Amino acid sequence: MSGSSYVAVDWGTSSFRLWQMNAGGQVLGERRSDQGMTVAAKTGFASVLQSHLDALGGPADLPVVICGMAGARQGWVEAGYLDTPAHLSDILSAAVVVSGQPRDIRILPGIAQRDAAAPDVMRGEETQLLGALGLDAAREALVCMPGTHSKWVRVRGGMVEGFATFMTGELFSAVVRDTILSHAVAEADEAVDADAFGAAVAEAFAAPALSANLLFRVRARQLLFAGSAQAARETISGTLIGVELAAGLAEREHATPVTLIASGRLQRLYQIALERLSIPFNVMDAEEAVRRGLASAATAIWKN
Amino acid sequence: MSGSSYVAVDWGTSSFRLWQMNAGGQVLGERRSDQGMTVAAKTGFASVLQSHLDALGGPADLPVVICGMAGARQGWVEAGYLDTPAHLSDILSAAVVVSGQPRDIRILPGIAQRDAAAPDVMRGEETQLLGALGLDAAREALVCMPGTHSKWVRVRGGMVEGFATFMTGELFSAVVRDTILSHAVAEADEAVDADAFGAAVAEAFAAPALSANLLFRVRARQLLFAGSAQAARETISGTLIGVELAAGLAEREHATPVTLIASGRLQRLYQIALERLSIPFNVMDAEEAVRRGLASAATAIWKN
Numbered sequence: 079m080s081g082s083s084y085v086a087v088d089w090g091t092s093s094f095r096l097w098q099m100n101a102g103g104q105v106l107g108e109r110r111s112d113q114g115m116t117v118a119a120k121t122g123f124a125s126v127l128q129s130h131l132d133a134l135g136g137p138a139d140l141p142v143v144i145c146g147m148a149g150a151r152q153g154w155v156e157a158g159y160l161d162t163p164a165h166l167s168d169i170l171s172a173a174v175v176v177s178g179q180p181r182d183i184r185i186l187p188g189i190a191q192r193d194a195a196a197p198d199v200m201r202g203e204e205t206q207l208l209g210a211l212g213l214d215a216a217r218e219a220l221v222c223m224p225g226t227h228s229k230w231v232r233v234r235g236g237m238v239e240g241f242a243t244f245m246t247g248e249l250f251s252a253v254v255r256d257t258i259l260s261h262a263v264a265e266a267d268e269a270v271d272a273d274a275f276g277a278a279v280a281e282a283f284a285a286p287a288l289s290a291n292l293l294f295r296v297r298a299r300q301l302l303f304a305g306s307a308q309a310a311r312e313t314i315s316g317t318l319i320g321v322e323l324a325a326g327l328a329e330r331e332h333a334t335p336v337t338l339i340a341s342g343r344l345q346r347l348y349q350i351a352l353e354r355l356s357i358p359f360n361v362m363d364a365e366e367a368v369r370r371g372l373a374s375a376a377t378a379i380w381k382n
Numbered sequence: 383m384s385g386s387s388y389v390a391v392d393w394g395t396s397s398f399r400l401w402q403m404n405a406g407g408q409v410l411g412e413r414r415s416d417q418g419m420t421v422a423a424k425t426g427f428a429s430v431l432q433s434h435l436d437a438l439g440g441p442a443d444l445p446v447v448i449c450g451m452a453g454a455r456q457g458w459v460e461a462g463y464l465d466t467p468a469h470l471s472d473i474l475s476a477a478v479v480v481s482g483q484p485r486d487i488r489i490l491p492g493i494a495q496r497d498a499a500a501p502d503v504m505r506g507e508e509t510q511l512l513g514a515l516g517l518d519a520a521r522e523a524l525v526c527m528p529g530t531h532s533k534w535v536r537v538r539g540g541m542v543e544g545f546a547t548f549m550t551g552e553l554f555s556a557v558v559r560d561t562i563l564s565h566a567v568a569e570a571d572e573a574v575d576a577d578a579f580g581a582a583v584a585e586a587f588a589a590p591a592l593s594a595n596l597l598f599r600v601r602a603r604q605l606l607f608a609g610s611a612q613a614a615r616e617t618i619s620g621t622l623i624g625v626e627l628a629a630g631l632a633e634r635e636h637a638t639p640v641t642l643i644a645s646g647r648l649q650r651l652y653q654i655a656l657e658r659l660s661i662p663f664n665v666m667d668a669e670e671a672v673r674r675g676l677a678s679a680a681t682a683i684w685k686n
Contacts, residue, residue: 151605190606197602227562227598243602244594245561252556257549258531287590287628290548294531298501298547301455302494324591 086372089148115147123154141182146202149185159190170378209371230326265307274309276354278316390676393452419451427458445486450506453489463494474682513674534630569611578613582620
């Protein structure tokens with residue numbers, strides 16, 4: 079490989095993020111697009127990657143380490159799964175080589191929970207965990223990673239013991255786009271209504287079985303009492319997140335703070351939610367976490 | 383009016399059902415279409431109704447009694463709401479006349495729960511309740527009316543004391559159509575997989591906070607263990623219905639059997655669910671209930 083710089087890619091279902099890094103972990107260049115797995119599966123993974131590498135103009139033999147859906151069965155090259163309990167360090171040794179490429183390209187595996195009673199899978203989040211907790215993570219952590227498919231993960235001594243995925247983000251999108259509630263939120267802008275959101279979190283957390291009723295009340299409230307589109311949207315969001323927290327926090331032992339790995343708006347919302355429920359937590363930026371995880375992998379693979 | 387026959391219409395959001403009845407409550411003719419409120423609001427309510435009356439060829443002055451969304455604000459003529467607690471007999475006296483029509487047309491009101499903490503509305507279900515319980519319903523009932531928007535209603539001595547709407551059916555449609563689970567159910571036919579359904583009901587009933595995780599497991603199960611599209615669909619359905627039952631049945635006092643007002647596939651599913659949870663129940667066909675309720679209204683309005 080050329081010197082000690084490399085390229086790190088977080089290749090999700092619907093997003094593509096690439097960083098050119100030096101050995102010290104500094105970001106030399108960055109690219110982001112919506113050429114996630116869904117798009118790249120049609121246009122070709124190699125050409126999507128090459129177009130971004132060309133744009134950055136790095137050396138032709140710059141090695142690339144990738145995590146996420148590029149390693150799925152429907153992705154570029156299947157990178158398989160480690161099975162729980164899985165040590166975070168095993169991610170590094172299980173990286174798969176993409177053959178027939180002009181440069182060294184590795185894709186990191188996901189983690190599977192092959193438990194017939196609670197089957198689950200992750201791809202990309204394992205790399206965030208590695209970045210957030212570090213290779214020699216000794217402490218016990220309950221990690222919350224919000225998103226389209228939120229993950230709650232129990233880690234002890236660097237070992238992923240078990241995890242659960244919640245379709246919270248995808249349910250939110252489907253509800254505000256494809257149900258009668260789409261009318262209620264039509265005028266909402268991006269501003270956070272922390273009061274409406276926090277109240278909905280607390281109500282759903284206390285009575286998760288009522289979730290489908292709490293959602294309908296958004297419609298009924300507008301019919302009977304009017305109410306803003308903003309409040310409607312945050313009530314929907316808070317209801318779904320409150321239900322997720324009721325299940326996720328049930329896994330919390332003692333008074334361990336929750337490790338929240340999130341960015342942007344979702345980070346803000348989960349912070350408000352955890353504060354509202356008086357749950358202590360630490361926050362790490364999700365993008366920084368995945369970049370650090372990819373840097374760990376690059377260091378281990380290329381000893382640079 | 384002409385003799386003692388009349389027309390009864392159940393005009394929902396997406397469906398239109400019409401019966402020509404005689405005074406004894408016998409069905410003389412029937413029409414059904416997908417010209418619900420959504421369609422009729424564009425093409426015109428009067429012309430939709432007239433086309434079905436023409437097809438039946440009844441007398442030009444045949445009176446018509448309507449329940450459902452035709453009485454909504456976005457419907458034909460707004461029929462308002464009775465407020466809880468509302469006696470079922472008040473539905474009859476609050477019917478609204480559609481003016482400027484060549485025949486006598488009445489639309490029955492809905493019921494609203496103007497409680498800022500738990501706002502709710504129904505339109506059409508009040509008429510089903512009237513038909514199922516009767517005008518002089520003395521007993522206490524907890525009524526479950528499954529559907530796009532399932533209703534759970536507490537009735538005592540003919541009085542609707544309170545109710546809750548659950549978006550269960552609409553959530554099911556959105557989840558199987560617009561999320562990653564659409565792939566998992568793509569090949570499913572209409573046959574009921576009672577085992578998969580019952581198991582999902584029991585699991586969600588026991589842990590409603592896990593709902594968004596139980597849904598994701600459908601995807602993970604197919605990835606890790608394969609599994610049929612049929613079982614996937616019934617697991618999604620059972621999960622959502624199990625969560626609804628956890629909230630609905632929490633309202634059940636003593637050992638009162640639940641009154642289930644439902645038809646077809648939904649009736650079958652809710653029966654399996656209630657049996658699985660060992661909850662006693664009585665069943666009434668939803669279509670028969672609404673027809674009986676409309677017949678009560680016709681009798682009261684036209685004394686026929």
